[in-house]
Each structure stands twice: as structure tokens, then as C-alpha cells.
Amino acid sequence: MKIHHYTLILISLLFAASCSKDIGVYEYHDINELKISGVASTINLRRTLDTLHLNPTIDATLDDGDINRYSYAWVLSSGPKIFDTIGREKNLHYPILLNPGPYNLYYRVLDKKTGIKGMSNITLNVSTAFSRGLLIMGEDEEGYAEAEMLSMLNDTIHFKHLLSESGLPRLREPVNFFHTGGTYDPYIKLWVNTKTQSYYLDRVTLKSTPANTFSRLIYASESIDQATLHPVVIAPQVMQANGYNTSSGGSSYRVILTKAGDIFACYLAINGGDFYTNPVNKASDAPSVRLVAAPYLLYPINNMSSFMWYDIKNQRFLNYTSLGSTNPAAVLTDKDDGTEPFPWNQAKTGRKLVYAENTRAVESGYANGISFAIMKNAANVHYVYKFYANGSAPARIGAYTISSIATNFDKADFYAFSSNRTVIFYSVGNRLYAYDYNPGKERVYEFPSIGNDPITMLKFDTQINYATNSLYIATYNSSTKGTLRRFIVGSNPNVVELLPQENSTWTNMVKIKDINWRGLN
Template sequence: MKKVLYVLLGIFFAACYDDKGSYDYHDVNETTIEGINGSYNVTMGVTTLKIDPKVTMTMADPEDTTRFQYEWRANVAYNSTVLLGTTRTLDYPVKLDPRSYTLYFRVIDRQTDLVAVATASLNVGAPYSRGILLIGENREGEADVQMLAMSTDTVLCRDLLADSGLPVLRDPVDVIHTGYNSNDKCIKLWVLTKSQAYSMDRKTFKGNETDVFSKLLYLSQSYDSDFVPVDIIPRIKDNLGNVASTYNRAVVCNNGYIFVGSSVLMGGDYYIDPVNREESNPNVWLKAKPYLLYSLKKYNGGIVWYDETNERFMRVKSSYDSFSKTMNDVEGDPFDWDQRKTGRTMVYGENTFNTDGGSTNGNSFALLKDGSGEFYIYKFYVSSSVAKRDAYTISSSLAIDFDKADFYAFSSRRTVVFYAVGSRLYAYDYNKGNEKCYLLEDFGEDQITMLKCDTQIEPSANPVYVATYNNANGGTLRKYIQDMNPDKVEVTPVSNSCWTGLTKIKKMSWRAAN
């Protein structure tokens, strides 16, 4: 039974000096309210709050709407009140801003001015605060963002860009939440496309055409091109939304420019001149491949990147640097940083939680290809210093259609690189002397549109996510667990982790809070 507070309205009590002792007594219509919980947790734009309280009265019919008026209100003390409904039952699609409220249910007796009140705690969460962010294309070829919002249940939030306030976008690249940060100015929610990057409102997913990356730049000179990010690091490294550094950040843009920044130095998420240049030749800009390589667990501002202009790996030691440096090669090393003698070029890069060689905070992998179509894997550790760990040659006779792959993903737990060719998912074990290739699954008419080894939601398990698409049914996202049998590579689908009716997924990322 809900405790009820009675309030008498519109009565002025005056003292009476001439008390004759004559009183009229009337029975009070006692009201009882049941069926309202002590608290409710809802999500803005997702949840419909439905409450069907039982109202009983000792002297009247609660369904008499000519006498009784009902009100549901959400109150913020000393601030505001919002009317949610005027019927006994509440059926309210939640549009309240995310915060805590007191929910009031009032039964007003127009005849006596008595009001019965029941209250509850109402906690409104942001719809996009926790879950898997997905960016891709809808059936019209427009950029589309969806989210598998996860609280007590998993709810698919659709068409997040449709009502965002941004124009129709195309060529989606990524959607990134930058994770927890002690400085709120540094917490960003980015939608990246080929032509522009937009910083979105973290609670409402609203955007503005003026909230773009270039507004964060304080440049000492003018440049001929715009700066549109394709990757922003460090990425979230665990289910709670933590990152490898709360005050260091780096950005690589689609024109090959790299920015590094420190919130300690800049007072927020701001950047000065690019660092993709050498101190000895500061006016010559080197084009970077779109991969920033660093340690996922601990990021001190140092990165390794690939100089496409000169076919070599370069290093930025910290977020306070203004230039990039070359790295020395030593005879007997598993590979060279300078690739000009080998005729190889980088085609893909990925950061993992792999700890081979004592790399506590996670090795990085680079996939290279030479002029004859042969592929090579370089494994190295980016920390306070950079250490080469190993190199592997992909056997073209074993790795079926490796040169035709649309996507690659490196396992953190095994010597395995997964790759996708059309509708087929493969795994190649590059363990020296035991190289093997496996066709894991053929999705038939469904083309693979994304492949990812998770390092954010369950980094220790490192599950594999595969997105597919067909015109009839739309997109599907599947989760697989990696089997640890050293003699064979297998993945097992997770039965309750297959989501259908999605967009044509290009990228996925995790978000844990606002």
C-alpha cells in the first residue's frame, strides 16, 4: 500500500475568539493508492513509462471524473515541474532530460479541495549512455547511426542521425565516444564521415554543423585542406569506459595529417600544429596512413605511425612533441622500420591486448604487402620506448584469398588474424612452423561489412564481432567466442548476441557513460 499525503487547498484558517462551541463534523472520503513502486528507472526517448495504480475511496467512486482530477508530475526540487499525464493510468513516452526526479501522482477532489498524493523516485537515463554504437548506411545510402542500448534489457535505438539537426550525411567512417575523463571538456561523442567530423551532444545525440573538429585547432599557419579525423585515440579499453590516458590524445585525419594534444597543456581537448613532419624539414608534411599505433592499456602520448610518403614507420614520443622522429634499425632485428629497401607498404594496422615478449600493455600489429602481392605481419610494442617483437610471412599458398580480403582483425589471445572475403570468414594462424588457414563460416547471400576483435567490452575474452548485410533483411551483427584449442582455430556463436534488422554496419564501438 502506498502512503498517501492529504492536502487541503484554498482554505484560510482564522482564529476565532468567540467560540460558541457549535461545530459541524463531516466524514472524510479516505483515499488509498496502491500499485506505485518506490522508484522507476527509465531511458529518455526509449522507455514508455506505464503505471496503473489502484485507487480506492471510502465514500466516492474514483472513476467519477466530474468530481476527481488526476495528475502525474515529474518534479525537480526548487527548480521545475513537468506535467506527464491527467488520467489515472500513466502511459508516457519519456521525453524528460536525463536526471533524477520525484514522481508525483495526485488525486484532486474538486468537491472538497482535498488532494491525495503518492510519490516515487524517477531516474531518467540518457538513451545513449551505455551500449554498442553502430555506424553505417541505410537503404538510401545515407550515413546512419544506431545503438544497441544496454541497461536491464538491450534496446535498439534507430535513426539517431535523422533527428540530430545535421544535414543528410554520406560516407560514414566511425562513431567514437572518447570515454571517461576528469575534464568534462575532453569527453566527446564523434560522428566521423569522409567529408566531416561532428561533435554530438552526449545526452541527446543532437548535432550542429558548426561543431566540427577544426574548431579545436589553434594553428600557427594556414593550410590548403580541411582536417577531418578518421581515428581518435586512446579508445575505450574496458566495459566501464576507461581509457589508457585521461589527458593525452591523438588524431589522424583523412589527408594524412596527425595532431597530438594534452589537456594539461591546452586546458581541454584542443590541438596546435600537426606533427607529421621532421624537425630537420619542418615545412614538408609527410602523409600518414590512417592508423595510430599505441598501447591500449597505458598511453603516455607516444604513437607510431606509417609515413606513406617515404614508406617508413615514424614515432611521436609524447603529446608535447611538435615533430615526428625516425627510429633506428639494428642488424638482426625481425624487421626494419624503414621499408624502402623491402618494397613493402603498410595496408592495415591494429592495437591489441597481446602480451607476447613481455608487452604488458598490449602489442600493435602492422600488415604490409610487397609488389608481388605477398603479405607480412610486424608485431611491436609502443611504450616509453618502442620494441620490435617479431615478424611473420603470410603463406600465399595457405592463406586462401588473403590478397582479396575486405577486412582484417588481429586476435589478442592467439597467433591468429581473421579476415573476410565477400561472404566468407577466414582465420589464418601465423604461428611459425604451424601455419594453417580455416574457413570459419560462409554467410551465403549476406556480405560481410565489418569485422572486429573486441578490445572494449570484454577485452580479456576478445570476442569476434561480424556484421553482414543483405538487401532483403538489412544488417546483422553476430558475436563469436574464440576457442583456445592450440591445435585448431574455431569460433562459437553466442546465442543471445545476434542482432538483426540493423543498418549496413561499417564500424562499431563501445560507450559506457555520458
């Protein structure tokens, strides 16, 4: 026991001696710790318009005032293996000429006396001046088609003369300025569509050449009149502010309807891109005969996996579910027992299609967006058809006869269906009306506050934030030119109110025919 006790004492003395020697071995020095501040972690920039100005603050714990003590590097990365040093000064002033996309910017500060480094990482999101905003198509003072844009990035900028300065020939009969949306770059296009010709533009510069036509994308064996082979309707539309045309990103499908009433359908991934074969505007009861389609494609905005179209010759709605093939459209069946709100085949009713529109309206069982059509018969009586143009068995939801109280409905220049209420806005010249078609509660309203200028467009927002029930109204006169205003349709079920929105009036524009949203490059 004693031997064990003495052994422990000896070990303790040796350990203490060892520790006392270690105290004299190490020398401790303060290091120059570097802290970088004054730089945001994420910065949004516009190509060619913006210059990146960064003036970071560097706090050093041992700063001796020697400005030559430090070296700097600004390193830009656009991928895991692509790096470029764009600056070697403390501050950075860098004009943005980068292609649109995300970048990583690394700031490195080196203390050359100690080898200590300070680091800061910044995410740069580069877009073009034209990456986000309202695309506007209309006529200039000479009656030529002209495109403009309300760019809405950090602030709102009105860009003019986009079509006339694009490098394309002058065009007439404007239809729309349309961004296809999506997430996969090779499938995205930006179209200027008119009834005289249509072209796709470079999405960054908005320039084009006469070679950029729809015919360049077609590999058809059928004879097609080249003079009418250009888009007037493209589906699906952008349906989110981020530029997506489905809730999950990019749609797998694209459908294009031309001036001649031909329809081309494409499954983008299978086709290897935005390419098309023979037209699909044929019916299963005559699969070799091309039928002229009315200028509307009817589908659920939230998710287009099929679409409907209207056969002008036979006055009937047809259904197309074979996207990715050239199969004919299905002829939909009708009952003769009066149990259905309306027949798909309108030949028996003597009614013809006047107008059609897709909305973001939803009901139980119809979650992806309801479509509407306005019909009229030989006696000039008008009807509204409400249906769900989805899948192999589209659903007829309702039919409504337009009451005689709807002043001038039969003379309307433009129509617009609310997604949130049973209301149709329509205009005749400079007069704006709203008709509530809710059965048993039909009412009509007139809005003289719109003014004396002729109305050139009515369009509800179904792309940016449809829940606000925003109605865009365009007017024009030769002195002040085009005006675009955004209104909110009130939610009071007992009255239709039209409420002007602050900072949502734009002037000195073209004679507007159509607007569409662009949310990405």
C-alpha cells in the same frame, strides 16, 4: 559505627520514597511508528523513455484507517543545495525528463496527529536512451552514411536514422560513429565521421548543426585545407564497458587523424579542453615538413601516453612522445646486423603498409596492449609485424611471413587480429578465413557457415570484455539488409573454432562499416 549505620538506613528510606513518587509522574503512550517498504534503494532510468512509478507500502503501528492523517513529499536532489519537490501524493508517477546523472530522491511521510515522520532514500541513475550500447556506422540503401545504435540498458533497443535525423546534411563514405569516453564531461564528444565531413553531436539528443566541425576546435597558424579537415581516426578508444578509456577513468590525451593524413595531438587539461594547435605529423629529420600519415594510430589500448604512425611518403614508422606539444615525431633507428625482427624504416625492404590494428594482447614486459601491422612487398608477399608502440623506445616483438597456405590473404577486404591467440581473421567477399601464424604451426581455416551474404566488417571486441575473444561479423544483402553477429573464438589451441552466441544476432540494419562501444553519456 551505629550513627553511620542509622544514616544509611535513613538515606535508603528517602530514596525509596522518592522513587515511589516518580512512578506516578510519567504517562506512557504508544506512538505511531511508520515503516516504508516496497521501494528499491537504487533505480536506473532512461531520459524521455521511462516514467518512474513508485507505490510504497507504509506500515503504521497505530493505523486507524484515516487517510487524511498523513501528508507526503517526494523531494529530488541533484546536489547538496538543489532540491525540488516533485510529488505530494502517496504514490509517485514521474516522467523522466532529467539530464543524465545521479540524483537522490527522498520520500517523507508525516503523521499529522503525532508529528512522527517516516523516511526513505532512493538513488536515481538517469541516463539517455543512447548512454550505453553499440554505435553503428554504415550506408543506407541509397549509399548515404547512416548511424544506428543498439542501446543496451535495461534491454536492447535498435535505434535507426540517427544521422539522417540529426539535423546535419547528408554525407557519404562512412567511417565510424565514435564516443571518446572519459570521466570529465567537458572533454567528452560523440563523433559521426565520414570521408566527406565529420561532426560532433549533442550527447543527450544526438542532434547537431553544420557548425559542429573539427575546424571549430583548431587554433592553428599553419595553412590547412578545410575540405579535408575532419577526423577519420580518434585515439584513445573506449576500453572498458563503463565507458572509460583508461583503467583509472579519463585519458589526459587525445589524438585525431584527419582525412588528409594530418595528426592533431592534445593534452586536454593543459589545453583547457578539447582544443588543438598545429598538426604534429612531422619528423625530427625535417621538422617543418608535414608528412601524410596512413589512417592508423598505433598505441597500447590500456594506457596511451605516446603513439606511433606511418609515414606514407618515406615508408616508415615514426614515434610521437611529446603529447601536449607540437614537437615532431622521432625517427627510430635500425640496425643493419639482422638482429631485429624488422626495421622501422621500410623503404629499404620495399614493403608497404596494408593494414594496422591495436589489440589487448599482452606478453611479459608488454602489459598494455600489443599492435600489429600487415605489410606487403612488390612480389605480393605479405608479412605481419608485431610490436609494442609504447614510450620513447617502442619494442619490436616479432615478424611473420604469411604462408602460401593462407588462401586469398592478398585479396582480403577486411582483417581482424585476435588479442588472445596467434590468429588473423580475414574475409574475401562472402568467404571468411582464419590464419594461425604461429611459427611452425601455421594453419588456415575457412568458415562456410557464415553464409552467402558479402561480409562488410570484421572486428574483435577490445572495448567491452576482450577476454571473451568475441568477433563481430557484419553482412549485407539488399533484401534482408544488414546483419550483425557476435561469435566467440574457441580456446582449443589445436583448432580455430567460431562459436555463434545466443541472443547476439541483430538484423534489418544498415550496411555496417564499423562499430564502437559507448558506456556513459
